[in-house]
Every structure is written in structure tokens, then in C-alpha cells.
Amino acid sequence: MTEKNRGWLLAKRPIGIVGREHFEWREEPVPSIGEGEFLVRNRWLSCDPAQRTWMEIDTYIPRLPLGEVMAAGSAGVVVQSKHPDFEVGELVSGAFGWQDYAVSDGSAFGGLVPPLKIPTGVDPPTALSLFGITGLTAYFGLLDVGEPKAGETVVVSGAAGGVGSIVCQIAKVKGCRVIGIVGGARKCRWVREELNADDAIDYKSEDLPIRLGETCPNGIDVFFDNVGGEVLDAALANLAVGARIALCGFVSGYSGIRRTAIGNLYNLILQRGTVRGFLVFDYLDRAMEAIGALAGWAGEGKIKNQIDVVEGLENAPDALRRLFTGENLGKQLVKIADE
């Protein structure tokens, strides 16, 4: 193989919003494989807010080492194999990182995410969004942590993002009133018109605590939170009795401003509310349940899978950055190779 293996290395710990300056471009020969290994040609990269966190601090995985390929969920095709379970030509998803080619021995990234064959009939972008970590996060976070009941009011922050847009639609399937919190009028419109949310709030131009009071006159029963900080605080001020808050992400805090003044935790006592953090990795043994349900709803037209595509491996840092500047609509992906 004479082609190069292009990639992005983690070069700097991010302070503030993540961007191109935190990575270093690398070109090297395409690696060769040993016994028990296979080579993947990456085609699509998944952009996830958690990547920003992996770059900075120890979490459920040790923080990423400087000088190594930036970690990311991805999907591609097996192009060489000395591994008994993976054959050349098979489509696979895994955490193959920001590079054209990756060698895998089939072990799980961080002990959490193993390489998986993408089922026939599923395209890689869908495998990385609705049927991937994104869809599973939405499914288990809303249903297992939030436990919405028909007729209840569900509020979703980051409602126009990858996870949030699926959460909104699952909540509608379950017969809930759904209010999306987003940044900007375009996303508001999209959440109302395309996701069929009952209402949407633009936190950038509207007074969030007041608008939550108006749109949730009986209080919030379930809050699915991707944002944290002031958005979480505003929701805490508007809880119904027995409210459940599913803490999925803290996008507001990932860019460094983590010590936001939270003033309304006391309301958890008055309203007997619950805040529960979760990680999708704890639910992976039930992945088939979620994928089956999501596929069913998608087939019935009840869930749309919106993806937002940036072209080119060279633009991966910009694509990741879009999550934190709020530019993406739906699931942010990077397409790095044609089929």
C-alpha cells in the first residue's frame, strides 16, 4: 500500500473552546498488521462532546495522552485481516480515532466500546448516530433515567443536537409534552417543525427561567440535560413534584467554566426531585433492545435521524468545535472517505 495514513494527534490540553490549535497533523505510512489484528479504513468520524473531556481530564477513561492519535468513534471498512472474527470488506464501527487507517486487535476502547460489525442494511452514518452511542444515550437516558409517563412534560436541553433531537422524538412517541431548549431561532423552528416538539425556547434571546415557567405551567416532570450550568439551574427552578433530571452532559462546562453558580438545588427538596447522572456504557448489554425500538420508530416515521456532515479528515477539529459553538444541527459527523 503506497497510500499514507493521515491523522490528527492530540497536541495540547484545551483551555476554552476546543479547536485546530489543540491538534497536530501527522502523515505516516499505512501501518501493517500482526497476527490477531485487522486494519480498518475509516470512512466516518463521530463527533461527541465527551471527546473534549477526554482531552482534558481523567474520566471513566484516563485522559488521552499528548502526542497520540485523537480518540473518536468512527466507522469504516476492514481492508486487511489476520483476526478470526473480522473479514476484509466488512463494515465496522469502533473507536478508531482521527486517522485514515487504524489497526485493531478487537479489544474495546477504554474497556468500554468494542469494534462492532455494522449490520447489513445499516449505513455507517446511521450506525454512528441513531443506532450508535448517540441513539443509545438518548434511549436509556430518557427512558431508564428520566422515566417519562404519557402526559408528562419533558424538557430537553441541547434539543437540536445529536442526542437531544432523538430524545425529543422518543418523548413524543411516549405521549409526552416536549419542550426543547436550543440556541438560536433556526434551531427553535427546526425543533418545533421537524421534531414536532410542542414548543422550543431560544436560551440566547429569551429569558430561560421565565419561558420555562410559561411553557411548563405545571412544572417540568422530566429534564434531559445535555448542558448543565445556568440551563440546569433554570430547570431546577421550574420542577414539578417528583421531577426526574437525567444528567447526560455538561456542554456549558466543557469549555472551562465549570464552577457555575447553581442556586436552585434546594428546590430538589421542596419538589422531591431527583438528579441522576448516567453513562451509556452501563447499558451496552441492552443495546439490541434500544436499536430494535429505535429502528421500529424510524420505520414508522416517528423518528427522523438528522445528521450534519463536515467533509474531510483535515476538518475534523473544526467539526468537533461546532459542538461547542452550537453550529451543528443533529448529529455531527465527519466524512473522511468515499465508499
Next chain:
Amino acid sequence: MTEKNRGWLLAKRPIGIVGREHFEWREEPVPSIGEGEFLVRNRWLSCDPAQRTWMEIDTYIPRLPLGEVMAAGSAGVVVQSKHPDFEVGELVSGAFGWQDYAVSDGSAFGGLVPPLKIPTGVDPPTALSLFGITGLTAYFGLLDVGEPKAGETVVVSGAAGGVGSIVCQIAKVKGCRVIGIVGGARKCRWVREELNADDAIDYKSEDLPIRLGETCPNGIDVFFDNVGGEVLDAALANLAVGARIALCGFVSGYSGIRRTAIGNLYNLILQRGTVRGFLVFDYLDRAMEAIGALAGWAGEGKIKNQIDVVEGLENAPDALRRLFTGENLGKQLVKIADE
């Protein structure tokens, strides 16, 4: 009856720590009763942090009106009765307020706390502490919300207070390691020696986040929080996977500084932690279960019921203030009349 009915009226909404300046002394004739009513001679008043909140804001009850008798849990004896269920000479507990005499028609304070006969053999101070709202709060908050398992590490803030001191002891009964957080060396000693806590931390003279790390090397499994604010934040930084936080009170916030910067909520995601607020009123239908268990443990010498008594109705404002200056050891009561 020629005796006067002395009492304290709520005169001002508190800002900062509550004290004598927020109340007005009143003397009036002892009230007479109508059909279906009974007259109680108050003997003991219960001091509870929630009273500070009732004075300031609407909660599960509308905030207390200015110019009316300050609300408080209390215990006394029926001295006149035209009520079929209450006889002269019976000991009763209820929310009869900061006054010598109160008329009751048997209805529940705020729809929550009805007048109850104190069982034979239970003295009023015990009825207002271990077998009252205080003991029930400790019992249901720790066991139903915190769900501690034997061998787990339980941390209790306000550990030398009325609720906290009982929580520590129930956790020991359940086979947990118990760390108490208190203010001052005297309370540290008391929590270690009298409550048999495995360790105690003086948040005033020690670095709480660091000491929590030292005393809970495997993280906190259950945090029973009476304090909120920085104490809660320090606990959030030291959670074990699957930690449960029972939010009982927010004493740090009751004196006005409610918008404390909470920086570690994100850790709820990493550790899959749960924060749950509760009100004891939701558990009153199971009061007998709790009282039975608490009485059993007290009988076996496993739970000591520590009370802290201020003498005289005229000193009720000072007694309440003690909860917020941290002067009380165990349950704060006011004795206002002899038997």
C-alpha cells in the same frame, strides 16, 4: 383562667441569620374554645431549620404571615376540650406555635402535621425528637433515599444536629462506615465518641474536600446532606460509583447565601450518582414503622437521643438562632412550662 397567653409573633422577614429582631412579644388573654376545639398548654417547642424557610418563602406551605404567631412543632397537655377525640390531661404533639396556649380543631398544620396523642410512656422531648419529625426524617431519608448497604461509606453533614446525629447512628446499626461532618472540635469528639462514627471532620478548621478524600478512600457511597453549598460540593468531588445523595436540608443557604457556586455536579455523570431531595411529610403514613425501629434500637442502646434544651418561651428566638450558629448539640428544644 386569669393566666396570660404569652407568645412570639412573626414581625419581619429574615435576612441573614434569624434572631430576636424578627419577632415581636405578645401577651393576650388565654383564648377560649368553641365546639369541636380543644386548648393545649404548650410545654416544649421543637426547633427546626425549616422554620427559617417558612418565615421567608413559600415552600410546601405558604410562607408564614407577618403578625401571626410563629409556627413551630410543639408538645403540651390538653387543658380544655370540646373535641370528641382529645381529652383533658392527654399529652399531644402538633404545630401549636410559639405560645403558651393554642386552640386546635384537630386539623393538620399546612395540611401536613396533625395533632397527635403522645403514646403513654413517651415523654414530650422524645416525642419531639427521636419519635418525631426529626427521627422520621433521619430514618426515611437515610434508609429510603440513601439506601445504604452494609460495608458502604456513609457521610453525614450536620452530624451533631438533631437529624444528623440519628442518621449517624442508624448507619452504624446498618453496618456502614460513618464519617460525620461538623463545625468545631467539640462536636468532632462527640460524634466519634458518643455516636461511634468512624471519623469526623471539622469543616471549620480542616480542608473538607481533602479530608473527605482521606477518610473515604473508596469514595462516598451515601451522603446525607443537611447543609448544601460548599459542603455538598466537596462531597460531589468524592463520590463512589453509584453514589446516592439524600438532600435533607440546606442550612448553609437558609441564611441568605443561596447561590453557592457548585462546581462538581458533573461528577454525577462520571460516577453515575443520584441526588434526591425528600420531605418527611411524604412518609408519614409509615411513621409507625420508623418509630418501632427507632424505639427498638434505642432500647438496645444502639441509638442515643441527644437533646439540647433552652429554657423559657422568652428565649425561643435565641434557641432557633442556635441552629444557624451551630451551637446546638443534638436536637434543639425549648422548655416553656413544667409538668
